[in-house]
Structures are given as C-alpha cells and as structure tokens.
Amino acid sequence: MSHRFEIRVAGSGGQGVILAAVILGEAAALYTEGLNSVQSQAYGPEARGGASKSEVVYDRAEIDYPKAAHPNLQVILTQKAADQYSHDSAKGATVIFDDFFVTDPPKLDADVYLLPIVKT
Template structure:
C-alpha cells in the first residue's frame, strides 16, 4: 500500500479554489520522483460566489480512486464549505479555516 495523502480546498467561486488544487497537484508530481497525483473539482454554475470544491490525491502507488474520502489536509474558506465538508476530515488531520468567513 502506498502513502496516500488527500487534500481538499473548499469555498466559493472566485476564491482560487480550483487553481490552488491544480498548483498543488502539479508541483508535487513534478518535484517528487515516483509520486502520482490526481486533481478533481466540483463547482456550481455561477460565475462567482457559488459553491466550489477541489481535491488533490497523492500516492506513490497508482491512484485508483481520484476523490478525497477522508482528507489529511483541508483548506476551508466559507461557512457553507465548513458545514458541508469538515465532518469527514481524517483523524489527526490539519484543517485550515479562513476565520474571516468561517465562524
């Protein structure tokens, strides 16, 4: 079994959620030999302000499921994202909240 590590960035459209995950996925895959990464995203139809989520999965083995089920790291930028996604954080994981938008 590999060293699977899952990251989720969640917030709203216009906050750079998808761009952040793309950069995280590409940087690790390019800089770490033998590390695989996959990035997935989901967002609402609104141009700005709709729900937005992006995930990155890293593993030294082949990645057979590209979604984060229990993220090891979460970056949560809105209260709605907190309410929706914070419950499935992995035990001992790190969660970073934007304390301006998350109470």
C-alpha cells in the first residue's frame, strides 16, 4: 500500500536548499525501517543567487517517480520561488514561507506559516 509523502524546499542558490533535502532524504532512509526515499534537485547555472529547488519523496512502496507532483510540505525561501512553486501543493498541505524574503505570500488551500527561516 502506497503512502507517498512529498517535500519541496525552494529558494535561491546558497541558501542550503539542496543540502536540506539531502539531509531529509538520507535521515528517513537510514532511521526509518521500511521507508524508501529519493531526492532530486534543479538549479540554475549561477553558483549563488539563481533559482534552486530540491525535492524528497518518501514511500513504503517502491518509488516509481522521483519528483514531487503535489508536495505535502513546502519550505519556500524567496518570493520568486513562492510565485513559481507554491500553487501545486497538495490539498491540505503545509507551506512554510520565509517571513523576510517572501513579502507577498500567495493565497493557498493549505496550512500556511511565515517563519524567520533565513534570519535564524
């Protein structure tokens, strides 16, 4: 039985977006028996400051598609990422925006939180 759970972390290069997803993916695979995880990433050619996103998919069943189609959890660190990615969240998802860099969070059918992520 599939219990797929999708996470997306999005922002700009240099914010630790990819590292965060790698840690989430490895932790689940190592410390939760019977849970599979895959991590994927996409980023622009810039070393710092370009668009960046990373996704983790968890499932007890075999994972046949490694990308997040409708994330259950999103952590979004920039306004550009908010505009580009937040609208494909799953119904009832949790979306966490950085409260400094996301100045106009989109209206969503999700539990939305604004937190000082980059400041801390």
